Amino acid sequence: MTLLVDDVTLTYPDGDGRLTALDAVSLEVPAGSLTAIVGPSGSGKSSLLAVAATLVTPDSGRVVVAGRDTSLLGPAEKSALRRERIGIVFQQPNLLASLTAAEQLQVMAHVSGRPSRQLRRRALELLDAVGLADKAGKRPHELSGGQRQRVNIARALMNEPAVLLVDEPTSALDHERGAAVLDLLVTLTRERATATVLVTHDRAHLDRMDRTATMADGRLTAGAPAAAGPPSASVPAA
Numbered sequence: 001m002t003l004l005v006d007d008v009t010l011t012y013p014d015g016d017g018r019l020t021a022l023d024a025v026s027l028e029v030p031a032g033s034l035t036a037i038v039g040p041s042g043s044g045k046s047s048l049l050a051v052a053a054t055l056v057t058p059d060s061g062r063v064v065v066a067g068r069d070t071s072l073l074g075p076a077e078k079s080a081l082r083r084e085r086i087g088i089v090f091q092q093p094n095l096l097a098s099l100t101a102a103e104q105l106q107v108m109a110h111v112s113g114r115p116s117r118q119l120r121r122r123a124l125e126l127l128d129a130v131g132l133a134d135k136a137g138k139r140p141h142e143l144s145g146g147q148r149q150r151v152n153i154a155r156a157l158m159n160e161p162a163v164l165l166v167d168e169p170t171s172a173l174d175h176e177r178g179a180a181v182l183d184l185l186v187t188l189t190r191e192r193a194t195a196t197v198l199v200t201h202d203r204a205h206l207d208r209m210d211r212t213a214t215m216a217d218g219r220l221t222a223g224a225p226a227a228a229g230p231p232s233a234s235v236p237a238a
């Protein structure tokens with residue numbers, strides 16, 4: 001199991017008490033499969049992504065990424081694991097205005113210490129994979145919203161992550177461009193065998209996912225798996 005969220009509870013300070021953002025949440029996502037998390041605002045979707053990304057440590061429970069139990073890791077090991085095994089696509093692309101599309105990807109991976117020619121080759125290969133082979137030299141203001149989101153996705157794949165976490169990738173896009181970005185995520189998930197989790201408000205494209213799980217008041221319930229496709233993710237029985 002490439003991503004395992006195991007019985008995770010997360011609370012935040014709330015006045016004199018605590019607010020339970022995640023209530024005994026479990027989720028399994030195999031390599032090469034894509035799970036959508038839907039649910040109303042405030043139900044805990046972003047909290048789940050933050051915990052899965054190891055950016056937030058839960059009160060209890062554990063997150064296992066590519067076989068490593070992150071609850072046993074110190075901060076330095078955890079950030080190394082995050083850098084090397086987890087790709088994160090935030091809602092807003094947050095691209096640097098002065099860099100070209102290819103440079104946005106290269107700068108991400110510089111810390112990994114790989115030679116720059118190799119990084120450049122990988123950046124161009126990924127831009128090609130997201131349909132932007134001819135935009136490698138363009139800066140963000142020369143790209144459309146959909147194209148910027150594609151750069152964002154390609155950037156998250158630079159370090160060949162095992163787990164890909166995607167937050168509301170279609171929220172700033174029209175229906176057609178949103179559908180194209182989701183198709184791309186499905187293709188990349190299969191080709192690169194990532195365990196992909198996608199938070200979305202948009203129920204229009206859920207038939208493309210292997211599995212949809214619903215958050216409500218910090219609890220996660222599994223939806224029906226898609227009829228066909230690779231091994232689907234699951235929410236284990238409590």
Ligand SMILES: Nc1ncnc2c1ncn2[C@@H]1O[C@H](COP(=O)(O)OP(=O)(O)OP(=O)(O)O)[C@@H](O)[C@H]1O
Nearest residue numbers: 012013019021039040041042043044045046047048
């Ligand atoms: N840093 C924080 N401190 C305190 N409470 C928080 C914090 N982050 C989230 N919460 C609370 O935790 C609950 C879950 O929030 P979360 O952002 O995970 O929900 P969400 O489903 O992602 O919402 P949205 O769809 O609006 O982004 C909410 O009640 C929210 O107010």
